[in-house]
Amino acid sequence: MEVGRLRFSRQRQVLFLFLFWGVSLAGSGFGRYSVTEETERGSFVVNLAKDLGLGDRELVARGARVVSDDNKQHLLLDSQTGDLLTNEKLDREKLCGPTEPCMLYFQILMDNPFQIYRAELRVRDINDHSPVFQDKETLLKILENTAEGTAFQLERAQDSDGGLNGVQNYTINPNSFFHIKISDSDEGIIYPELVLDRALDREKQQELSLILTALDGGSPPRSGTTTIHIVILDINDNAPQFSQAIYETQAPENSPVGSLIAKVSAADVDSGVNADISYSFFDASEDIRTTFHINPISGEIVLRVLLDYELVKSYKINIQAIDGGGLSARCTVLVEVLDTNDNPPELIMSSLSNCVAENSPETVLAVFRIKDRDSGENGKMICFIQDNLPFLLKPSLENFYILMTEGALDRESQAEYNITITVTDMGTPRLKTEHNITVLVSDVNDNAPTFTQASYTLRVSENNSPALHIGTVSATDTDAGANAQVTYSLLPPADPHVPLASLVSINADNGHLFALRSLDYEALRAFEFRVGAADRGSPPLSSQALVRVLVEDDNDNAPFVLYPLQNTSAPCTELLPRAAEPGYLVTKVVAVDGDAGQNAWLSYQLLKATEPGLFGVWAHNGEVRTARPLSERDAARHRLLVLVKDNGEPPLSASVTLHVLLVDGFSQPHLPPPEAEAEAAAAAPADPLTVYLVVALASVSSLFLFSVLVFVAVRLCGRGGAARAGRCSVPEGPFPSHLVDVSGTGTLSHSYQYEVRLTGGTGTNEFKFLKPILPNIQGQAPERNSDENPPFRNSFGFNFK
Structure with a gap:
């Protein structure tokens, strides 16, 4: 037999492998394996890698894992070797009870690509339980006139093992009156019957005790015993009769404890004690005795515990009615348990990934299975997630679902998603289960600073x-x-x-x-x-x-005087005719500042003069003019100290010393019209430094050429020797003690011509600039006011007389 089984197993495996390769492309297969119960944890079941035709490392690469229907890890997959091992000692009786064969269903999930392989594991029974009688002693009342050959059915023994390891035989101890007969029910269950071999005589023996032994078919066999106590009765010739042989009833699984399930009724035509009927369970299992209770007087069957449709869907209860004379009758009560929607759907997570890169394409985040232990509409389910999320929920085989992304995500828009998977059944009322998943979007460098x-x-x-x-x-x-x-x-x-x-x-x-x-x-x-x-x-x-x-700009440059130069060996002396009117341009101090803005705004101030009140300096252009008419009492030589100051904070300054020599008979320059000076001022550039540099260079160049011409003209004209001898020859010396400080401001409104003189009495001939000559535009002297000494008002703020 073992050789035949081995051959059959090998043939089955070969056939299974052939079928597996034929359906693997469809995404599923089916495998059957077996293991003996009580096998130690880690026992080998099968090498899945070979059974599935996969390479040694392919199970690891594809992330193979085992998922059981009852969400319990009975089996363990060694992904390194591909061996399927037991994860615990398997007790067939706890797993399946009396059900034979005992089957455990599971799936093997593989990713990349996703595939489900269905399989079942049969747990083979071993003889690890002995037969057990529910009652240690059975009372049997037998009339003394019972005919020989009468059989009395006895309660059978219960054995948790199944198949050959279950109860196979019954025996009793040797006696003179009875022997045991084995009977088979329609359901294939054997019952012991006590057969009377010889007529009883109550007067000779009123009671009799026998030992009933139940033997199973294990090797070695196990046994259990009970005592049969026989009481011999007087004659009772009418047994009770039930109104129905079979009672059928229904009970919702949510029926409360104490609910009436059914009521049986039997009648006896005898009278007296022989007509008194009592009801009891007959050949009832421990489960029935725990679940139901029968009233021995009324025959009412009530609930002792709550029913559970998911555990037991129906009950078959055998009821016995015994009269006072010991005669009995039996009936059957069939209880159908009605399902109610008392179980919410279950979600069993097989694999879960809580993090996904934001630039990943469609990515599987979770694989899970849903189930509902209810039946019918109560067991139908729908599964969904929120609509406003960039994720998809795709159904697969065997109530499996795949949660995956629709496409690439953007972490900068949303870095975390809370996904609620909702499973709802179709019962009344509807029950639902929610499973929350938090998915973190990991960052990739897709944004530049x-x-x-x-x-x-x-x-x-x-x-x-x-x-x-x-x-x-x-x-x-x-x-x-x-x-x-x-x-x-x-x-x-x-x-x-x-x-x-x-x-x-x-x-x-x-x-x-x-x-x-x-x-x-x-x-x-x-x-x-x-x-x-x-x-x-x-x-x-x-x-x-x-x-x-x-x-x-910072005010770090002091004004620099371009004219008159202060580093020459001989100072320059300006010539002033004694006939000069107030406002006569004596000379012009030209200075520049390397700074910019208000730091380069220059103002001029007369600090000291030999004759106070005779000269004034215009603050904005540095022109030195006469402030009053000259008189004979005025000294011939004058020395002026002019201060040039910028507008910085703090201000920086420079000083220049001017020498003026009064002469007689010196012609006066013509004044240009005011319109010409206004046009020249409007055409000047806005940058003060540029203006100063351009004006200085242009002035120096123009004055040089003009001075040469004037010098030639003066030589030809033969002006007075005294004037020529004193020109540019005033020696340097200290100011007289009677000098006082003067200051003023003013602006020049007309253009002036300048006369150039050469320094006399020196080894070098230096040019001396800015000797003012009043212009004579019309060839005439400028018009004078009818007043003898007309006032001359300028920006100094006072009048010259």
Whole structure:
């Protein structure tokens, strides 16, 4: 027999492998295996890798796992060897009870690609339980006139084992009156019957005790015993009669304890004690005795515990009615348990991944199975998730579902999703189960840093200290982790001649910009460069921003006097005719300032003069003019000290010393019309430094040429020797003690011509500029006011008489 079974098993495996390869492309197969109960944990069942025709490492690569129908891990898959092993000692009686064969159903799930392999495991029984009688003693009443050969059915013994290991035979101890006969029921169950071999005589023996032994078919066999106590009665010739041989009833599984299930009724035509009937269970299992109770007087059957349709769907109860004379009758009560929707659906998670990269395509997040222990409409289920999520729920075989993404996600839009899987049955009322899954979207470097501004304008005052913080650039990255960590750097300048590396530096971590050296506005007023921001992703992403640095002027340059020059060996003396009217242009102090803006706005001030009140300096253009008419009492030589001051904070200044010599018979220049000076002023550029430089260069050039012409003319005209001898020859010396400080402001409203004189009495012939001559545009002397001494008002704020 064992050889036949082995041959059959091998044939079955070969056939199964052939069938498996034929249906594997469809996504499922079916396998049958067996194991003996009480086998130690870790016992070998089958090598799945060979059975499924897979390679040794393919189970690992495809993530194979075992899922049981009852969500219990009876089996364990060794993914390294492909062996299917027992995960615990299997007790067939606990797993299946009296059901034979005992089958455990499971599935083998594999990913990449997804595939379900269905299989079953039969747990073979061993003889590990002895037969047990429910009652240790059975009372049997037999009339003394019972005919020989009468058989009395006895309660059978219960054996948790099945098949050959169940009860196979009954015996009694040797006696003179009875023997045991084995009878088979329609259901294939054997019952012991006690057969009377010889007529009883109550007067000789009223009672009799026998030992009934039940034997199973195990090797070695196990046995159980009970005592049969026989009481011999007087004659009772009418047995009870039930109104029905079979009672059928239904009971909802939610019936409360104490509910009436059925009521049986029997009648006896005898009288007296022989007509008294009592009801009891006959050949009832422990489960029936625990679940139901029968009233021995009324025959009412009530519930002792709650029913559970999912455990037991129907009950068959044998009822016995015994009269006072010991005669009995039997009937059967069939109880059908009605299902109610008392079990919510179950969700069994097979695999789960809580994290997915945001750029991943369609990705499987979870594989799970749903089931409902109810039946009919109560067991039908629907499964769904929220509609507003970028995920799909796809059904598969055997109530399996796959939760997967619709496509790539965006972590910057939403970094976490809470998915609620809802399973609802179709019963009344509907029951549902919810399972929450949190899915985290992991970041990938798909966003470049973004500067807060496309361009930055920074201002720094000149003469700054080295390593001065001049500003900050900032960029943000919507990614996370290292992908959002921004580093800053200076990009190579577009102009390779710009020494950017020696001008500024940047802190790579926070974007702080520093000036590396002291800046000079006069040398460099502005420069620009580009700054890069890169994240630490792989590969890194970057962006750029333009930074323009404006160097602001500081008042660090004092005014510089262009005319008259102060470093010559001999001072220049200006000639002034004694006939000059008030407002006569004596000379003009020309100065420039290397600064800009208000730091380069110059004002002129007369600090000291030999004759107070005789001269005035216009504050805005440095023109030195007479403030009153000259008289014979005025000294021939005058010395003026002019202060040139800028408008900075604090202001810087320079001083210049002027020498003026009064002469007689010196012609006066013609004054140009006011309109010409206004047009010249309107055409002047706005930048003060540029204006000063242009005016100074133009004036010096023009005056030089004009001075040469005037010099030639004067030589030809043969002017007075005294005037020529005193020209530009006033020696330097201290101011007289009677000099007082004067100051004033004024503007020049007309253009003037200047006469050039050569210094006499020196080894070199130097040009002396800005000797004023009043213009004579019409060839005439300028018109005078009818007043003898007309007033001359200028911006000094006072009148010259």
